[in-house]
């Protein structure tokens with residue numbers, strides 16, 4: 001795709017049907033738009049990002065009647081579902097348009113009138129299959145059954161052929177101009193394969209389009225002829241111009257029209273790639289640069305839909321994970337034009353391996369070592385070796401490639417490249433063995449250099465992730481002692497040396513907690529695990545409940561020798577102690593239900609076994625980042641183990 005060169009950038013999502021409960025599909029479109037909008041802002045563009053709701057039509061009218069509401073009251077009562085979801089997903093749209101807004105209705109009428117005067121809209125007779133029970137014409141693509149009749153897809157009743165007076169848009173007159181548009185500006189429809197579909201549809205011949213109904217009342221009335229209501233597409237598509245000021249804020253409209261990207265699901269691509277440019281040509285508006293038809297998220301290989309009962313509610317995922325893991329997964333898993341299959345297993349695997357392991361551990365290890373070895377502030381690094389230099393130059397190359405990939409909407413490729421770099425930095429860190437250097441004061445300048453490169457890489461990577469994971473990116477910058485948010489730094493000024501010596505880093509908080517599948521499928525936020533002493537209590541019958549786990553499951557547990565550095569009581573909790581333990585590469589804080597058996601002073605200096613890769617839990621307001629093992633019989637409790645010889649903190653237990 002050609003790169004953007006103008007100073008402004010205008011991106012839209014479709015307006016979503018207000019009475020639909022927003023699902024992963026809606027979330028996906030809006031997340032793509034948000035990532036692209038955020039990137040273009042970093043790239044120095046003036047960005048306008050529009051989303052909203054389609055609130056007119058027969059279905060709303062009917063749903064409202066069933067509830068004893070006016071259509072507008074129904075729309076008002078449900079529009080918050082989309083608005084709340086965009087808030088929960090950290091969507092940064094500039095305006096949320098509703099087609100019931102006064103300026104939109106006036107704008108649509110004005111455009112309708114202008115096209116009537118031009119002769120592109122004329123009155124005629126529409127003949128079509130009509131469902132008497134639903135008082136609605138069937139869509140043209142409903143197939144004819146074996147008796148040569150059509151059956152209403154909504155209610156299953158036989159439809160009748162009915163004709164009524166209607167206004168037509170002279171679509172047939174635009175066939176040649178549309179074909180010329182596709183030929184001269186192949187970037188008008190993305191991806192390329194969809195351009196071919198659209199062009200061949202247009203080559204097949206275009207019929208004039210009926211754009212009003214007398215059978216639908218809830219909508220924008222035809223100016224001067226109010227028995228006719230302007231029908232779906234003519235009303236809905238023009239939100240893209242009324243939403244940025246057409247007829248009410250000319251300066252805004254001038255600044256942002258034409259749109260750079262209309263992002264749409266592939267099912268509505270034809271309306272956007274055929275009707276929409278024809279309407280705009282008729283109205284003498286410059287044409288948008290690109291209509292981008294993205295793929296669908298399928299569940300069990302079928303499209304999510306309410307009628308199939310396979311709709312995934314993003315709110316359930318957001319409750320457990322917050323927005324960034326979902327944003328990351330949807331953008332990372334597939335290229336924008338293709339379909340993806342959503343599975344909870346796939347989601348968790350990606351989140352645990354890419355976010356918790358690769359990125360989370362890199363941050364956790366690096367910053368913990370800077371805290372432990374340099375009291376949070378790196379000083380006196382030695383000069384860069386070839387390996388250190390490679391971390392720097394690889395970043396500069398990555399930065400340039402990621403810019404181009406974001407700029408051409410290749411979000412999944414950008415994330416792939418970023419993760420390849422994260423993997424390389426993790427390897428660099430492991431190969432440098434900073435925890436061994438830390439034991440030798442003579443190697444301190446070398447240690448400082450390694451941690452400095454890692455911290456600079458983390459800063460750069462988290463900036464590059466800002467369009468996709470804005471919340472996490474801001475948090476990571478906070479840990480690094482940055483005063484500004486990544487949003488305040490233009491992409492062109494991002495440099496590896498943005499992280500320098502003498503800056504104090506914070507103790508990192510867990511960004512991406514691990515969640516087990518079972519816990520997740522409960523669809524409730526996981527309750528914090530009970531303090532260890534309360535776990536595995538005998539049942540009433542006196543038997544232990546026993547779950548068999550596989551060896552692979554056992555291997556997933558990271559058990560380590562922990563050296564207790566500090567111990568204190570948790571205020572207000574008689575059973576709980578707060579411990580600070582050294583597990584080799586880092587220190588952890590943990591909460592344990594052992595205060596009735598052990599006094600804090602008995603524990604300091606002892607070594608025990610802890611699980612270090614358990615999802616952190618907050619117990620009595622204190623974060624517990626590990627869990628210890630203890631033998632429990634009734635009220636009696638004994639910490640295990642006592643080692644028969646000295647072992648270092650951090651030694652692996654297996």
Ligand SMILES: [Zn+2]
Nearest residue numbers: 131134152155
């Ligand atoms: Zn029907």
